[in-house]
Amino acid sequence: MRLGLVIDLDTCVGCHACAVACKQWNTSGTTGPLTDESPYGAAPSGVWFNRVRHYEVGDYPHTKTVNMPLSCMHCDDAACVTVCPTGASYKRGEDGIVLVDQDKCMGCSLCAWACPYGARELDPRDGVMKKCTLCIDRIYDDALAPEDRQPACVITCPAHARHFGDFDDPDSTVSRLSRERGGRKLMPELGYEPTNTYLPPRSAPAVPTADVRRGSLMSSVKDWVNKAIAR
Amino acid sequence: MHPALSVIFFTVLSGAGYGLFSLVTLLHLTGLYPVPGHGELMTQLGLALALITFGLFSSTLHLHNPKNAWRAVMRVRTSWLSREAVCALSFYPFALIYLWQILRAGVEVSALTVVVGGMALFLALLTVFTTGMIYASLKTIRQWNTALTPANYLLLGLALGATALAAVHAGFGGRSEGLVLLALGLLLLAGMMKGLYYLWIREVTGPSLNTATGFTQARVRLLDQGHTAGTFLTREFGFDPGARRIFRVRLGVFGFGFLLPLLLMGMVLAGGSSLWLALALVSALAGIGLERWLFFAEARHGVMLYHGLQRT
Numbered sequence: 001m002r003l004g005l006v007i008d009l010d011t012c013v014g015c016h017a018c019a020v021a022c023k024q025w026n027t028s029g030t031t032g033p034l035t036d037e038s039p040y041g042a043a044p045s046g047v048w049f050n051r052v053r054h055y056e057v058g059d060y061p062h063t064k065t066v067n068m069p070l071s072c073m074h075c076d077d078a079a080c081v082t083v084c085p086t087g088a089s090y091k092r093g094e095d096g097i098v099l100v101d102q103d104k105c106m107g108c109s110l111c112a113w114a115c116p117y118g119a120r121e122l123d124p125r126d127g128v129m130k131k132c133t134l135c136i137d138r139i140y141d142d143a144l145a146p147e148d149r150q151p152a153c154v155i156t157c158p159a160h161a162r163h164f165g166d167f168d169d170p171d172s173t174v175s176r177l178s179r180e181r182g183g184r185k186l187m188p189e190l191g192y193e194p195t196n197t198y199l200p201p202r203s204a205p206a207v208p209t210a211d212v213r214r215g216s217l218m219s220s221v222k223d224w225v226n227k228a229i230a231r
Numbered sequence: 232m233h234p235a236l237s238v239i240f241f242t243v244l245s246g247a248g249y250g251l252f253s254l255v256t257l258l259h260l261t262g263l264y265p266v267p268g269h270g271e272l273m274t275q276l277g278l279a280l281a282l283i284t285f286g287l288f289s290s291t292l293h294l295h296n297p298k299n300a301w302r303a304v305m306r307v308r309t310s311w312l313s314r315e316a317v318c319a320l321s322f323y324p325f326a327l328i329y330l331w332q333i334l335r336a337g338v339e340v341s342a343l344t345v346v347v348g349g350m351a352l353f354l355a356l357l358t359v360f361t362t363g364m365i366y367a368s369l370k371t372i373r374q375w376n377t378a379l380t381p382a383n384y385l386l387l388g389l390a391l392g393a394t395a396l397a398a399v400h401a402g403f404g405g406r407s408e409g410l411v412l413l414a415l416g417l418l419l420l421a422g423m424m425k426g427l428y429y430l431w432i433r434e435v436t437g438p439s440l441n442t443a444t445g446f447t448q449a450r451v452r453l454l455d456q457g458h459t460a461g462t463f464l465t466r467e468f469g470f471d472p473g474a475r476r477i478f479r480v481r482l483g484v485f486g487f488g489f490l491l492p493l494l495l496m497g498m499v500l501a502g503g504s505s506l507w508l509a510l511a512l513v514s515a516l517a518g519i520g521l522e523r524w525l526f527f528a529e530a531r532h533g534v535m536l537y538h539g540l541q542r543t
Contacts (some may be wrong), residue, residue: 016457019457020539027302042460043459043461043462044459045459045460045461045462045463046462047463051457051458051462052457053453053455053456053457053538054453054455054456054457055440055444055446055451055452055453055454056451056452056453056454057444057446057451058450059449060448062449065454066430066444068444070537079346079369079371082309082310083309083311083365083368084310084311085302085303085305085306085312085313085316086302086303086305086306086313086392087298087302087306087311088302090533103299104302105296105299106294106295106296106297106299106300106302106314107294107295107296107297107299108295108300108500109293109467110310110365111367112463112464112467113232113371113372113467113532114370114451115371115534116370116371116438116443116532116533116534117535117537118464118468118534120462121402121462121464121465123293123325124304124463125297127294127295127296128295128296142253143418167305168425184444184445185445186436186442186443186444187442187443188372188442188511189442190437190533191370197278200445200446206359210412222537224296
């Protein structure tokens with residue numbers, strides 16, 4: 001088994017619900033707490049397993065906003081596991097999930113240095129490295145209904161932009177989606193063979209602009225005044 | 232990358248210590264050490280061990296959970312950090328037996344001193360090499376991911392060691408042109424290698440924001456990184472001193488680290504007081520301290536692409 005996520009950049013609306021659901025579930029999960037520093041201060045900071053970033057792709061007028069959730073890619077050739085001197089970082093043979101044994105971690109941060117995706121964050125209070133577990137305490141929990149045995153980020157996504165499954169099974173949803181939609185890996189040139197796959201936005205026909213009427217004299221003056229007056 | 236003082240102290244001081252130890256041992260075992268007094272040899276090796284030990288202690292300060300530090304020897308098969316820990320630890324018994332042998336039997340070279348001294352020499356150099364490889368093995372940081380990194384660590388450690396060796400020898404009233412020439416040559420070589428490194432890292436290679444996001448056919452710009460305050464990632468990797476500051480620090484690296492010590496050694500060779508060697512050592516330590524600060528400060532981690540850098 002090779003468990004991982006497919007993230008659909010076409011439908012992701014960038015609402016950060018996956019990041020918040022992840023934080024909520026995992027802070028009381030097996031690798032919790034996800035410590036916060038000055039959560040109500042001027043510069044709140046803390047440990048997150050999943051962060052959403054926003055990019056603009058292309059040049060005006062052919063631009064597109066892309067929302068990009070980033071979490072552990074559960075790489076096939078995980079450099080974070082290779083560099084770990086204590087054996088705290090490991091990749092499970094049975095399902096490919098990369099985990100940190102917090103009882104063994106000495107907090108040297110070398111695994112975070114080796115990870116190009118920024119998936120690992122050191123908890124300054126516990127002094128150990130923390131990272132996405134693919135909600136290992138959900139996906140194997142027999143007490144949950146079968147449809148709930150998925151990572152918290154996947155269940156919560158309101159746009160159904162996140163899918164969880166086995167990439168080794170060619171008929172799974174994730175395999176089918178990445179095959180049919182031309183799924184991409186991030187920074188493939190580093191050779192870490194990330195499992196998580198990103199589906200590119202579908203190409204939509206451009207909105208025609210030729211028929212847009214020029215503004216009246218009044219609106220031109222208004223535009224000029226708006227530009228000229230400093231806010 | 233954030234330049235952590237503990238790691239700068241560790242790599243500079245233990246590098247100098249391993250360099251000093253291996254050069255003293257090499258000269259002693261080959262009989263090339265000029266008039267090796269018993270006290271002088273002990274001082275040289277004692278200073279080397281003190282530098283190494285202080286450096287290794289300093290390196291544990293950057294661990295956030297040092298109670299598990301003993302586990303660092305567990306993954307020798309894959310991890311360079313683990314290999315460094317094993318080399319650094321296995322150096323000690325050989326070095327201490329070697330020291331004890333000199334203390335007990337004097338400076339005469341016996342079969343036992345050759346064996347343990349040779350092992351200590353080999354492990355000292357291997358430790359510095361593994362330290363360099365920790366950085367060189369990271370594909371995420373293109374400035375480090377080169378064979379020049381371990382070469383720099385080895386040469387700078389040896390150059391600092393040779394400078395200390397000449398200075399301590401002068402402190403004992405010795406006046407050996409050979410030792411000063413050795414320091415001068417190694418320092419010159421290390422300086423040239425560092426210059427080569429600075430030239431090498433000008434070439435921009437590796438991932439870009441395009442390959443990081445998968446959008447390789449259009450320009451990609453960061454709109455929002457998704458958090459208002461700093462995170463572990465921005466604190467650890469986000470440090471960027473800027474091109475002007477990098478240039479100024481490089482002047483300091485070459486000035487204090489190489490030019491001034493070389494000049495002072497030239498003065499000593501031309502008949503000046505041997506005490507200038509002490510100043511040369513202080514200057515070289517300061518300059519190579521700056522070099523180590525810059526080694527971290529100007530390295531740019533691939534994760535900063537996601538925070539808006541176009542290239543590292």
